[in-house]
Every structure is written in structure tokens, then in C-alpha cells.
Amino acid sequence: MTEQQLASSIPAAVAVAMGKDFGMHVTAFLFAAVDSPPVIMGTIYGDTTGRFREGASMRTSRIMGVTFIDGYSLFQTVGGSQYLVVSWAIGGGNLYMNRIYH
Numbered sequence: 001m002t003e004q005q006l007a008s009s010i011p012a013a014v015a016v017a018m019g020k021d022f023g024m025h026v027t028a029f030l031f032a033a034v035d036s037p038p039v040i041m042g043t044i045y046g047d048t049t050g051r052f053r054e055g056a057s058m059r060t061s062r063i064m065g066v067t068f069i070d071g072y073s074l075f076q077t078v079g080g081s082q083y084l085v086v087s088w089a090i091g092g093g094n095l096y097m098n099r100i101y102h
Contacts, residue, residue, distance in 0.1 A: 011031055013087055014086050017084060022070070022074065026046075026048075026074065028049075029046045029084050029086050030085050031086050033089060040060045063078075072084050
């Protein structure tokens with residue numbers, strides 16, 4: 001896939017988030033995310049680890065905390081990754097406000 005084809009396959013909202021400086025490392029961006037405690041699932045873009053291809057469905061490891069930055073939710077996992085949720089799946093539930101972190 002060419003760079004132009006790759007860029008056109010990234011949702012506009014993800015591209016906007018990728019262009020922002022959040023002041024900390026973002027491992028990857030999740031689109032149409034679903035909160036399924038103790039993990040989050042979604043479509044991943046911009047994975048800096050190289051584990052996931054663009055647009056793949058993925059499931060995070062256990063979520064340990066969340067930071068809210070500029071209208072986004074940045075979730076920290078037990079493995080040390082930080083996933084920025086760009087959008088939530090319609091009807092997928094956004095339960096993160098009720099999470100208890102240990």
C-alpha cells in the first residue's frame with residue numbers, strides 16, 4: 001500500500017488526533033472503541049510498537065488508569081502502553097467513568 005493509500009484509509013478524526021501534541025507518548029489511537037472492562041477494544045491506527053497493522057481490530061491488556069486530555073481519553077495499560085480513544089462505538093458503551101483502578 002502506498003503512503004497516499006494508507007493516509008486515505010485513516011479516518012479523518014484519527015488523522016486530526018495524530019496531528020496533536022498530547023505532551024506524552026501515545027502508543028496508538030483507537031477508533032470506534034468499546035469499553036469492556038478490564039480492557040478496551042477497537043480499531044487501531046498509528047501503532048508505534050509495530051504489533052498491529054493499520055485498521056486492525058485489537059484488544060488492549062488490562063487498563064490501569066485513564067487521563068483526560070483535550071477532550072480525549074488516554075488509557076494506560078498494565079503493560080505500559082497508552083492508547084488514545086479517538087471515538088467510541090455507537091451503542092458500544094462508554095463505561096470508563098465508572099471504572100475502579102487498583
